[in-house]
Amino acid sequence: MPWLPPHLVERFEQSLNSSNFDQVAATLKLALEANDREDRQQRITEWKRSLRKDFSASYQHLRRKAASAPVQVSAVQGKATANIADRLSSIEEVWKNIYSTHKNGEPTFRRFMEIYGPSLRASRANCGILTEDVLVKALKQMKASSPGLDQILTPELQVAASWCPSLIHHLARLLQMIERCHKWPTHLTKGVVAFIPEEPDKETPLLDEFRPITVLSCIYRLWASARHLQLTQSWFATWQQRNSFGGKGSSSADQLALQTCIQLSETYAQGGVVAGLGFDLRKCFDTIPFGLALDLFLTRGCDPDIVQTLRNFYSHHQKYFRLDGHHSPPFKPTCGIVQGCPLSMLILTSLVTSWLEYNDAQIPAAVSRAYADDMSSVVSGQSTAFVKEGLRSVFQSTQQFTSVAGMQINTRKTFTFGTNTFKHTVPQIQDHQTSFRLVGCSIKISHQPMWTPLEQQRMLGWTKVVQRIQNLPQSWQIKVRILQSVMSKLSFGA
Numbered sequence: 001m002p003w004l005p006p007h008l009v010e011r012f013e014q015s016l017n018s019s020n021f022d023q024v025a026a027t028l029k030l031a032l033e034a035n036d037r038e039d040r041q042q043r044i045t046e047w048k049r050s051l052r053k054d055f056s057a058s059y060q061h062l063r064r065k066a067a068s069a070p071v072q073v074s075a076v077q078g079k080a081t082a083n084i085a086d087r088l089s090s091i092e093e094v095w096k097n098i099y100s101t102h103k104n105g106e107p108t109f110r111r112f113m114e115i116y117g118p119s120l121r122a123s124r125a126n127c128g129i130l131t132e133d134v135l136v137k138a139l140k141q142m143k144a145s146s147p148g149l150d151q152i153l154t155p156e157l158q159v160a161a162s163w164c165p166s167l168i169h170h171l172a173r174l175l176q177m178i179e180r181c182h183k184w185p186t187h188l189t190k191g192v193v194a195f196i197p198e199e200p201d202k203e204t205p206l207l208d209e210f211r212p213i214t215v216l217s218c219i220y221r222l223w224a225s226a227r228h229l230q231l232t233q234s235w236f237a238t239w240q241q242r243n244s245f246g247g248k249g250s251s252s253a254d255q256l257a258l259q260t261c262i263q264l265s266e267t268y269a270q271g272g273v274v275a276g277l278g279f280d281l282r283k284c285f286d287t288i289p290f291g292l293a294l295d296l297f298l299t300r301g302c303d304p305d306i307v308q309t310l311r312n313f314y315s316h317h318q319k320y321f322r323l324d325g326h327h328s329p330p331f332k333p334t335c336g337i338v339q340g341c342p343l344s345m346l347i348l349t350s351l352v353t354s355w356l357e358y359n360d361a362q363i364p365a366a367v368s369r370a371y372a373d374d375m376s377s378v379v380s381g382q383s384t385a386f387v388k389e390g391l392r393s394v395f396q397s398t399q400q401f402t403s404v405a406g407m408q409i410n411t412r413k414t415f416t417f418g419t420n421t422f423k424h425t426v427p428q429i430q431d432h433q434t435s436f437r438l439v440g441c442s443i444k445i446s447h448q449p450m451w452t453p454l455e456q457q458r459m460l461g462w463t464k465v466v467q468r469i470q471n472l473p474q475s476w477q478i479k480v481r482i483l484q485s486v487m488s489k490l491s492f493g494a
Helices: 006-015 018-053 056-066 084-098 109-116 132-141 154-163 166-181 218-234 253-269 290-299 304-316 344-362 384-404 453-470 476-485
Strands: 074-076 079-081 190-197 210-216 273-279 318-323 366-371 374-381 415-417 431-433 435-438 441-444
Touching (some): 018 056, 056 453, 109 290, 132 218, 154 166, 210 218, 253 273, 253 366, 253 435, 253 441, 273 384, 290 304, 344 384, 366 384, 453 476
Antiparallel strands (some): 190 210, 273 374, 273 415, 435 441
């Protein structure tokens, strides 16, 4: 009883009896309520002081309030359960099957090159040995993230390197030896897979409705970051296709949507006919045959030492599935590139660019665009029949690409877009949309003023943020600055 002086506690306990119990209980209740009010007021005062002291703390507070609650229930055998062992075991079973898609062998690279070799662009990259200067630059640019199984945080490595510069020298020598021998130490090839729900608001997500993020060793990520830095600075631009978006030095995702909107608007304004296809690839990152992808990476001209070092990593890579602090036994995947490796986006872009190059050469009426695995095509012409035939050609081309590249079109999430005239143009695709989402941006075909479902969702989220800004203990000038900075939550891609 902290509200009583210590010397009165014993006297209080001795004086308590059945005749005055109710009175004492009421007194205690009032004392507890007063203590709670005082504690709450102190915490509020301290919270206001901390936000007024540091301007960035206001943004941190808004992010914490906007964060979704962790999903602690998932559907197992058709029933919702919160049992961690059952959830982890079931998720592990489903994802082992996904990561074993090519356990009986990958598609042949020879067949891939027979189709896509003639239009493939390549340029030789020679990065040389990994120097200390490159490592230092890459380490400074690395962002903080969860630690891998080595439990080394990026900020810890950055501080250690600043305090002991010789650490970089020894790390450079280690990584140079790894590249020379094309062999990774076993512990640096292990990764822990954290599962993030694809739809955070869904109460009981299905077992395959998670996005697996593989958290790798900090040392491996430093190597991959350094080599990614070199490749994007000098090599990537030599073969990058003009309609490939994302990646360092490339146009962003909203530019893809903007160019699509411009093409639609200009065609309509000129009296032409236009429609398009938006593709979704089923578990793209997780089912890519990494052997074929690395063969293509090498054929495009990537430094052979980098490719061979990557090949050794993937041939020895092991995953540990993690859920709420629990880990599964190690599992060795037979396919998939790691979401969490800085080089994975470049490897995927190399693969998808083959589809862009082929379509550009073989289907001139179509303009195909891609941001990683978000692939879309727009076909324009002077007649409906011509555009319909173009849409079917694009779909057949994409079917062929996914087949020889070891991937699969998710027809349930793939859609055609344009006026309703083009509904069911492609028999395999049932979904047709006149307002749709493309790389996170909202696009509508109709000129009628309206809010799309995505815009309505963003408006509701933005409204909640504005309400939280209203409660910040800041001056109205600072609140206006914060309001202006969060407008993109409402207007992005609109």
